[in-house]
Amino acid sequence: MSAQLLLVDDEPGLREAVKDYLQESGFSVQVASNAREGWELMQQSLPDLVISDIMMPQVDGYQFLKQMREDPRFQALPVIFLTAKGMTTDRIQGYQAGVDAYLPKPFDPDELVAIVENLLARRATKAQAATEEGETPDIADLANQIAQIKALLTQKNALAQSPPPFTIDLTPREQSVLNLVAEGLMNKEIARRLDTSVRNVEKYVSRLFSKTGTNSRTELVRFALEHGLAK
Template structure:
């Protein structure tokens, strides 16, 4: 399957020209004429990469990027800025906001293709690297949302959970408590001052000890059997 791209630009001529070139290069492209439309498309499906203009009405590219980076689902989603704002200060602002690449207009379409291919290749390599297969970020965000829903439901229940004895190490217990709070591995690693790889190892052990297969199942099991402290 070809990589899925989202192109956001308020200039119809440029938008269609870039879309056509990307499609001719083998990519599947969705287009939006402004950041609001782009955000709505992101809610429907997560692309492999976003290409966005900066100078757009109402919500500009910097605000659109911040909106993405503030959402756990899109924190690692590659973003390329296409813009007429070519000053060094503009590029610095883009990189500080979390953009992955910055291509001032007018640009060579072949350079854009090279940037897109490179970013997607790097993202794929990261997801399948030495840490093993990484869960899809949208799926993980959905699990976190389900966990928070479980916690909300639990707050209205006064019955005592059925206790069960499972031998957990102090670090496994700490990781379980933070998973139950709805934190992702990166946040847990930061909280416990350890590596993401170690957190993944502890989460895997928790799955094994509780007979669960996902974070949602793990949290539900922990709440039902009083494993959190």
Template sequence: MSVQLLLVDDEPGLREAVKEYLQESGFNVQVASNASEGWEMLQQMTPELVISDVMMPQVDGYQFLKQMREDKRFQSLPVIFLTAKGMTNDRIQGYQAGVDAYIPKPFDPEELIAIVENLLNRRVKKGAVFRENGENSDITELANQIAQIKALLTQRTSISQSPAPFKIDLTPREQSVLNSVAEGLMNKEIARRLDTSVRNVEKYVSRLFSKTGTNSRTELVRFALEHGLAN
């Protein structure tokens, strides 16, 4: 499967030219004409990297980047700025906002590809180190949460539910993931059950945290039980 990129730029000509060049280099590219549209697309897909213009109407690139960095789902997502604002102060502002690379227009497409590939390779290596150093502690923490969830399930009848049904907008897939989490299943087990990837399961669990205002699987299950959300 090719790497998924999100390109956000309000200039149609440049947007299509960059998209075509990236696709010719083997990337799968989704495009948005402004930051608001880009943010909506981020709710539907999880790209490996975002390329964004800075000077856009209504919501500019800095605000778009700030919105991403304030969301835990996108805090480590690589972001490249493509912009006509190439002064030193502009680049400093971009890096202070958390951008990973800053390419002034006009630019060499080959340089863009080189930077994209470099950031993607760094992310892969960083993820490998994280898994090597943190896998045991992560598994232990997850096992503890699963144990707590199973304990909650034994007390299910004693957990009082809200007198009125709690309304929350869950997609069918989010509901399926929530039901599986409430059964005490781990991400790999949920992925097998739903015939999807572990990464997608992690994405849905993260969305459930966001929608319910919870921070752990245990909190999520208790919330679901208290509000009658889990089947």
């Protein structure tokens, strides 16, 4: 399942070139010409990762990043800076602001793809490990996933399509957990609904990840909506 990326850059030529390359690499990409437009898009459809320029009019990349990090939904969201500001002091400022990676222009698009894949893989591994070990997930990351699920529910009709020519064998309890995850409920709420333990819910969610080939609750719900699995 392709990750959803948001690319924010005020240079039309570069923005379209990077978008095309990322799409050719298998990602779904939304674009914005400035930070305010990017913020509006994030309220409608939360991305899995953000790529942003720094030098933009009105709201620059540092301010945009600060806005994201102050919102619980986006505190764990991977962010990459693409920028012409390549001095060491600029990079230090970016990392101190909470950016995950910093790629000065001009850059090799293959390097950008490698950074994106690495950040997404690390995030998925962290979430999977927390689920398998029964640990409490990072609150900011969980809040982000719940917010993404609720955003997906507003697009439920658009995402729905005819089921593919294959079936996924879910037990009745797995189906019940999937339905409640697709409602945007947290594990504690699901456990209360089903009169079971949070640990059991975590085990069912982990099985759903395995059966659907997804790595996060957001991907799981998107998959379920696209393939008519959530009831």
